[in-house]
Amino acid sequence: MILDLDIGNTLSKWRLKSMEQDRIIERGSVWTRDRWDGSQELPDFRDLKAIRISNVAGKDILRKVERLAKRYRVKLYVARSCEESAGVRNGYQKPEALGVDRWMGVLAGYHALGGCCVIDCGSAITMDFVLPDGQHLGGFITPGMRLMKESLKLGTSNVPFQQDDTYQGLTVPGTSTQEAVTHGIFLAAVGQIALAYDQFCQSQKQKLPVILTGGDAELIHRGLSIHAYMWPDMVYAGLELIFPLTEQELQGQLYGAPVRAKIIEKVVFA
Numbered sequence: 347m348i349l350d351l352d353i354g355n356t357l358s359k360w361r362l363k364s365m366e367q368d369r370i371i372e373r374g375s376v377w378t379r380d381r382w383d384g385s386q387e388l389p390d391f392r393d394l395k396a397i398r399i400s401n402v403a404g405k406d407i408l409r410k411v412e413r414l415a416k417r418y419r420v421k422l423y424v425a426r427s428c429e430e431s432a433g434v435r436n437g438y439q440k441p442e443a444l445g446v447d448r449w450m451g452v453l454a455g456y457h458a459l460g461g462c463c464v465i466d467c468g469s470a471i472t473m474d475f476v477l478p479d480g481q482h483l484g485g486f487i488t489p490g491m492r493l494m495k496e497s498l499k500l501g502t503s504n505v506p507f508q509q510d511d512t513y514q515g516l517t518v519p520g521t522s523t524q525e526a527v528t529h530g531i532f533l534a535a536v537g538q539i540a541l542a543y544d545q546f547c548q549s550q551k552q553k554l555p556v557i558l559t560g561g562d563a564e565l566i567h568r569g570l571s572i573h574a575y576m577w578p579d580m581v582y583a584g585l586e587l588i589f590p591l592t593e594q595e596l597q598g599q600l601y602g603a604p605v606r607a608k609i610i611e612k613v614v615f616a
């Protein structure tokens with residue numbers, strides 16, 4: 347069994363993947379700031395062959411995982427941002443400073459679709475752009491929806507947005523503090539993405555595919571008018587790409603990868 351860890355600043359997501367088949371056996375998450383020891387939310391470490399980790403929540407967490415890997419004598423693969431990997435050249439002045447979750451997303455996105463725009467809607471909303479020739483151009487970082495809400499401390503609570511169909515109402519002016527805040531935040535999240543993507547396509551004179559991932563991707567996706575692929579396992583896919591362990595991964599098949607919509611040529615009957 348392989349344990350893949352996507353450690354974000356809010357949630358630490360994990361999944362258990364079987365070595366033999368391309369199957370996810372179990373998934374879970376723990377609050378990154380919580381104590382992990384003895385947490386019921388973590389998988390059983392005993393039957394693991396390997397742990398692969400993308401971590402943006404600091405060294406303490408990494409040390410915790412290193413201790414676990416050592417205790418259970420499991421091989422640990424730690425992802426790090428670097429200058430170039432899997433055909434992508436890191437556009438950061440200091441490549442190692444790029445968040446490794448962003449780097450995993452960019453590598454997976456480029457492998458699946460070539461040039462693309464990768465958007466991770468988590469504690470922060472990050473956007474990254476990669477050209478068809480593999481050049482990463484960098485991107486944008488803004489507070490995620492929950493952080494925007496908390497920063498206002500206006501009639502808000504720590505409860506995440508209801509991922510239900512009330513989003514339609516989110517684009518009309520709010521008539522209470524709660525509504526004005528919730529609608530405003532949604533508008534900010536969706537609006538910045540639309541503006542940044544539009545300006546990018548104008549400057550590059552090409553429309554690159556957009557891939558969304560992260561805890562708030564569903565909600566934001568429904569507010570976007572641009573077409574976007576959803577890839578919940580995108581960060582994990584970056585781990586599969588740089589640390590391939592299963593048959594499929596060794597053949598470059600990434601779990602849940604979007605398949606570029608084929609433009610069906612109009613069949614014209616003579």
Ligand SMILES: Nc1ncnc2c1ncn2[C@@H]1O[C@H](COP(=O)(O)OP(=O)(O)O)[C@@H](O)[C@H]1O
Nearest residue numbers: 354355356357467468469470504506560561562
């Ligand atoms: N305090 C909280 N209580 C409940 N859900 C939360 C809380 N904070 C964040 N969330 C939800 O958890 C998800 C965090 O997104 P995720 O992409 O996992 O973030 P990160 O990778 O930055 O940790 C979001 O969907 C958000 O709505």
Ligand SMILES: CC(C)(COP(=O)(O)O)[C@@H](O)C(=O)NCCC(=O)O
Nearest residue numbers: 354355356402443444445468469470
């Ligand atoms: C921007 C981030 C905090 C996003 O993390 P997340 O929302 O996934 O918790 C993370 O990618 C990060 O720590 N980046 C390092 C700084 C940078 O990418 O420029």
Ligand SMILES: [K+]
Nearest residue numbers: 354466468560
């Ligand atoms: K994330």
